[in-house]
Amino acid sequence: MTHVWPTVDADVIKTVDTIIDRTIHPAAATTDAGGVFPAEAIADLAREGLGVMLVPTDLGGADTSSSTYAEALARISAACGSTSTVYMTQMHCAHPLHLQATREQAHTWVRRLCDGSAIGSIALTEPSAGSDVSTMRTLARRDGDEYVITGEKTFISNGDRADVVVLFASVDLAQGKQGVTAFLLETEGLAGLEVGRPMKKLGQKGASTVTLALQECRIPVANRIGEEGGGYPLLLRSVVRSRISAAAQGLGFAEGAYDSTVTWAGEHGLLSSRTPGAQDLQFELARLRGEIAAARAMLLSVCDTVDTSPEEPVAEVSLVKLHCTALGTRVAAACLDLLGPAGDDVALGVERRLRDAKIAEIYDGTNQIQSMLVARDTNLAAKAGRAAR
Ligand SMILES: Cc1cc2nc3c(=O)[nH]c(=O)nc-3n(C[C@H](O)[C@H](O)[C@H](O)COP(=O)(O)OP(=O)(O)OC[C@H]3O[C@@H](n4cnc5c(N)ncnc54)[C@H](O)[C@@H]3O)c2cc1C
Known part of the structure; x- marks a missing residue:
């Protein structure tokens, strides 16, 4: 370093x-x-x-x-x-x-x-509920010492490999967020659990993404995580961490593409050449380097706020998720442009970083949802007369 x-x-x-x-x-x-x-x-x-x-x-x-x-x-x-x-x-x-x-x-x-x-998974998203968790339809019905869980979770990372799944379901669909409860699913031999085939994807192809269908899966009451209805606050704390993960990925994808491009440009004598074309490339690399350095400082600073703030800094985390994941796609695409046809060469891995980067803008809450959370915070700050930054 x-x-x-x-x-x-x-x-x-x-x-x-x-x-x-x-x-x-x-x-x-x-x-x-x-x-x-x-x-x-x-x-x-x-x-x-x-x-x-x-x-x-x-x-x-x-x-x-x-x-x-x-x-x-x-x-x-x-x-x-x-x-x-x-x-x-x-x-x-x-x-x-x-x-x-x-x-x-x-x-x-x-x-x-x-x-x-x-191997573990976290299962929140459903075919018709992801951005808006209050529309979750997976139901956990209490039956004596057990819960009987029925529903479908989709786009679950590691889901086909998972020994353990932290699953969010509702104990009362009429209660919206207040009904959301977390459960620990031990998958081995779990009757009623059907694991879908891994999705064919744009990028991150070694990371499987599957559907988990639950049909009357019985789990002991002891496998409830926290209290009934306590799932939503837990979920909010979880997404603060997972959005930091997505932001770190965005930074990494940008950096991976940038590093490969610098190496290629060096090998082709373009970092020291004074021809106008080479200088254009050098100036663009300088600009990208600045973008990456600024994003790293932003990410690490928000991480420190996460560790020291008495409350989860939801808006700051949304902002850094939005910024860094967009950076990943933007920088990888800019590098591909700089490389011209060489950017399409699998051996350089820049096309891989671009494919890997795109989906990080979508999972862990889409970047539109992050923008919405930031906008909401800006409005609250303006109303309270505090600076929104
Ligand atoms: C590769 C991959 C891995 C994933 N891993 C997991 C996992 O391990 N566990 C898990 O639980 N989930 C996982 N997901 C799911 C992912 O987190 C969700 O798909 C994502 O949060 C979007 O939610 P959704 O599918 O409900 O989209 P939708 O809410 O249906 O969104 C569709 C579109 O509508 C927009 N939209 C929705 N609501 C609004 C609004 N109010 N205002 C403006 N625009 C809006 C969205 O921005 C988006 O563009 C994964 C997804 C992928 C692709």
């Missing part, structure tokens, strides 16, 4: 860089081309004690700052988008369990997610 952000743990980043060089980067092209689940990368991160960064060490986590996690995930994303999505989903599953599962549940499942012996 040329400069270390004060709250980023440089030792952790050094370890991540070693894993990227050893395992993640060499497999990135084949992971994408063959749609290969990056099991070895996840195992390697877990072996080094980095299976899940944002949970405490007594549960097997690395207990890093959010900025360390974001810096690490950006680097993993720069190397391989599929690996970054599988890796971040492990955290998206472990984090709500660490916050609200019983001690026994957390000790079993968070530990296994951290040591890499289990």
Whole structure:
């Protein structure tokens, strides 16, 4: 690292860089081309004690700052988008369990997610409910010591591999958000659970995305996470972390495309040439470098706010998700333009970063939804007479 952000743990980043060089980067092209689940990368991160960064060490986590996690995930994303999505989903599953599962549940499942012996998912989106969670139709009906769950979750990352799923369902559809409740689904042998075939996708092809159909799945009451109706606040806390993940990915995709372009330009003598065409390229690279540096500072600064603020900084997180994921697509597309036909060459991996980047603008709440949340905060700030920035 040329400069270390004060709250980023440089030792952790050094370890991540070693894993990227050893395992993640060499497999990135084949992971994408063959749609290969990056099991070895996840195992390697877990072996080094980095299976899940944002949970405490007594549960097997690395207990890093959010900025360390974001810096690490950006680097993993720069190397391989599929690996970054599988890796971040492990955290998206472990984090709500660490916050609200019983001690026994957390000790079993968070530990296994951290040591890499289990794969996790988080299941929120439904065919007709994602942006607006209050329209969730998956129903969890209490029946004695069990809940009987029926419904369908869609676009679930890691869903076909998951040993454990943090599932959000409603205990009372009439109550909207107030009915939303979180459950821990142990998938092995779970009667009534049908896992769909992995979607064919634009990018991140090694990270599977599936539908989970639940038909009268019976789970013990003990597998409820938190109280009945307590799911929505938990979900809000979860999306703050998952939006940081998406933002870090956007930064990483931009950086991966930029680095490959700089390498290519150097190999073709374009970084030192004084011809007008080469200088245009140099100036465009300078502009992109500035954009990436500014986005990194914004992301790491918001991470520090997440770690220190008494309340979840929802609008700031939306803003950084919006900004960094849009940056990923914009920078990767600009790099492809700079490279001309070479940008289409799979060997350079710039087209891969562009394909990987686009969907990060859509998942974890679309960028239109992020804009809406920021606009809402701007209105509240204006009404309260405080600066909205
Ligand atoms: C690769 C991939 C992985 C995913 N992984 C997971 C996962 O692991 N777990 C999970 O639960 N989900 C996952 N998702 C789902 C993803 O988070 C949702 O698809 C996303 O949040 C959008 O929600 P939606 O599908 O309901 O879209 P919709 O709400 O149907 O949105 C469709 C369009 O309408 C727009 N729109 C909707 N409401 C408004 C509004 N009020 N104002 C303005 N525009 C609006 C949206 O911006 C979008 O353009 C994944 C999706 C993908 C593609």
